[in-house]
Amino acid sequence: MVKDATLCSGTPKSAMPHTTDNPANVTVYDYQYSDEEDYIQFVVCTKENVKAFGKLFFPVVYTIVFLLGLTGNFLLFVILTRYTKKKMTEVYLLNLTVSDLLFVVTLPFWATYAASHWVFGNAFCKIIGVIYTISFHSGIFFISCMGLDKYLEIVHAWSNKNLRAPRKSFLVSSVVWVVSIVLSIPDFIFIQVQDLHNGKQICHLDYGQHNSIWKLLLQFQQILLGFFLPFLCMVFFYSRIACVLTALMSPGKKRALRLVVILVAVFFVLWFPYNVTLFLHLLQNLHLINDCEISKDLDYALQVTESIAFIHCCLNPLLYAFVNKQFRLHLKKLLGAIFRRQKFFALQLPETSHSSSRCTDQVEMTSITKL
Template sequence: MAASASAVPLTTEVATSENSSSFYDYEYYLDQVAFMLCRKDEVHSFGKVFLPVFYSLVFVLGLGGNLLLLVVLLRYMPRRPMTEVYLLNLAMSNLLFVVTLPFWGISVVWHWVFGNFLCKMVSTLYTTNLYSGIFFISCMSLDKYLEVVHAQPHHRLRTRAKRWHLTAMVWVAALAVSIPEMVFVQTHEHPLGVWSCYPDFGGHATIWKLVFRFQQNLLGFLLPLLVMLFFYSRIGSVLVRMKTPGQGRALRITVALVLAFFVLWFPYNLTLFLHSLMDLSVFGDCRISQRLDYALQVTESVAFLHCCFTPILYAFSSRRFRHYLKALLATTLGRHQAPGPAQAPLSSCSENSSLTAQEEVTGMNDLGERQTEDAPNKRDVGKSEA
């Protein structure tokens, strides 16, 4: 839970229990009392309807889409290129993320009925896979940058050993970020017989909430966005210089990948940042607090859509994946395809021979593959001329 609001979707704690001074300013004290008495009944009622419906939608779409992606990758890509390895781990991360949503949905409608162990487990899964999904998207942009810009299929960061090392590092980093969930999150009974699952920071709640929110802003949005902007801007400049028939589509895919990440994650991170400013007493009153609670529920739910849309954008930017998906659907539906183009997805040689010249440059992945294949040929021509 990046900002603790995920574990307790209906409430946003605005009062702080820590104060190192023994003397209080009376007017400040009255303001704090008024702030603590701010009622959130309407916010709670809205969340009890909106959140379970949205969580159910994301769960169904995310589960179906990522399972399909996993099946295609595991069945038709036994010798997976590096980008497909990242895509495979992204699909696994998204699946683990969406399975936590029914728990939160039930806790919103009723209360946390799953006990303390599942409270810690589900919270850890949520945070680990939230960050790992974002990190794998960044890794995919790095890999595509090396493939298109440098045209080096055997770059030291693209070897079989390195790709698994990077994959392991992503999982370790995401797990390290979720350690506070294991430590602080636990069940709480209030009122009697009603349980909730959220972090207990003792007398330092405000400080820890600020830390987690800025962590989400930095690691979960700002740094990945800068990484994507740098790599994809370089990719875009190379695609413009290549002047191939598929340049326009590849550029649109590049822009779509960055825009999808920004549109899904910016509103949520902006809301978290405004919550932090309110906790720091930069601004805020009861009405603003209520509006930010509404905004947090909506923007966080919209951000969850990343596990549904992002894999689709990446997968369908690859010509190989589209043909593998067609083969899977044909097999599932029981269609018997004739040999030749129908068997193209199973081998790169038959695929290249059966596709038209226009199809060979239909996406960013295809242009990267073509750029990679052309590099050795250019070196061979140079040697023969010498």
Template sequence: MLTKASLLPLTTTSPENSSFSYDYDYLDDVTVLVCSKDEVLSFGRVFLPIIYSLIFVLGLAGNLLLLVVLLRYVPRRRVIELYLLNLAISNLLFVVTMPFWAISVAWHWVFGSFLCKVVSVLYTINFYCGIFFITCMSLDKYLEIVHAQPLHRRKTRFRNLILIAIVWTTALAISVPEMVFVEVHKTQDGVWHCYADFGGHATVWKLYLRFQQNLLGFLLPLLAMIFFYSRIGCVLVRLRPPGQGRALRMATTLVVAFFLSWFPYNLTLFLHSLLDLHVFGNCQLSHYLDYTLQVTESLAFFHCCFTPILYAFSSRRFRQHLKAFLAVVLRWHQDPGAARALPSSCSESSRVTAQEDMVSMHDFGERPADDPLNKGPVGNG
């Protein structure tokens, strides 16, 4: 859950991991620790709107570019491209919520009760979908390379469409607390805020939602990616296909990028939970964790800006489509009429690309049927 700014005790806008949920002075209606948060809130009112705005601009540009290329130049999308398409849609819906939270942090909630609930639900659904689709892409490459499952079988495609539907359904189920508890609240000084009010069970819900994010939003996806890419790496080392070195570096980069983006944020959330459980804590530590949560959250959210591009550029096929798209845009600026002639050259470029040697991990699945990687299951060795 997002650290959106309700600036009130027991606030939990969207994903309850809110750096704005400064609720350390309550534990189910029992006062246990009272700390002044004025400096932390002042920092957040300046820092977070800037970061959220930057995430919105970069995420919108990068994911729109990815979406346009996939929709225009890849009419018969492979499974990995279906995942990329859904990842781009999910990230776009996620970054669209950023301006709302930026305004809410800097000022207060001015968008009414309906948008409060809708934006909170959108945030949670697409927060988890983005992480789940990244995990699905690693699973797809694992099955394709380690177990030599064919790419284009109708049964395989149907199975992956079902998996995509399960991802969206699971994320929707996770957002149920936002549907139920998120509302607009008016403070004593007449300021409106959007957050989830769990009543007397606020601390229990906070702990549950934080541990849920630690588990479903980080630990399990990370372990899955490590397992899948490790097994892929073992196969590549044993078979030594062309481009092995680059493929291994790409696999390592994807796992490391995920870890570096999400580990600091999830660690801070975990420490916040320990603080709420009275394992340790004082006002100074509480302040440090608040500052850290705002910074690490910002780092984590940038993941939706660069991850789709990172995955897309791991495929030579996508890079060819991107070059064709940029050529269309450039030629359109120079001569609007000449841009129409480009799609045929784009198709020719794709045919040439398909005949080139694979040089990246996501291109292994495109090799011909007589390639050693497709000579039956290799995961048993």
């Protein structure tokens, strides 16, 4: 009789990113009970190649996503706060933008962590972990809210018009933030810095003696609330929208239908591979997958699919705002104002230098006269 159990420190925990050190020391331990011997055979499945790949891959990807996501969402935030009216769609989009900005702000910390080890202390370990989890869930929820808003606007244009009042959107947004904060409570409680034997530190979730149970519950919650239910909502909302648009004989029907298909397709392409990989890791934690090579492949897959999913914060401004003609006009106006201001300061600099030079000449001439 042989019993196999697998314990993998390379498994993702909650919604924290899959960095090289969290899971840092990606090593699998196989315990085999032999019929012929009375002791346990200890076999180590090392994953140094996986760790080395992450140290190079994550810093580059996180830096690119940070720069693109910060630029796009900051421009969208300025447009929404300065140029648009606070209708229901704009309220959800503004909250989505804030969520994405919070998300990208955490990426430089995770990039540094992936390249070396955690150097920011225990307090920042908790703060960054909680911000990451809140923005992770709230971003998905606000995308679903925007689908609901379009559903009410197009499918139930008249009967549910009161449901799209701006004050209702503020109420729904508040609920989304509260739920996201509640979902981050386990991170706030269990995230901590741990010292390794080599003098380095890791920022990870430590559930103590209930580690396996908590890990399974939070992985299941992430798959359910972070993809499965939002995706079902999007499919329902946008399929009903597509049916209504197909029945209408409006000139912009094809363009609107194309946008609907793109929204659902992009969400699926970005998030489905990541959640499939999370589910396979869940099976690994249940000891249904014990093979070392498969475990390594799952770690590689998780690193790549997670990075693909992170692209969502870069694409949201393009998908939900800048494809709109009015938003493009606002963007052009904003960029024009920025460039005009830069040009103004560029012109002022030579004039200021010329004035300073002229004042210096006058002082010198005065000094010469006094002599």
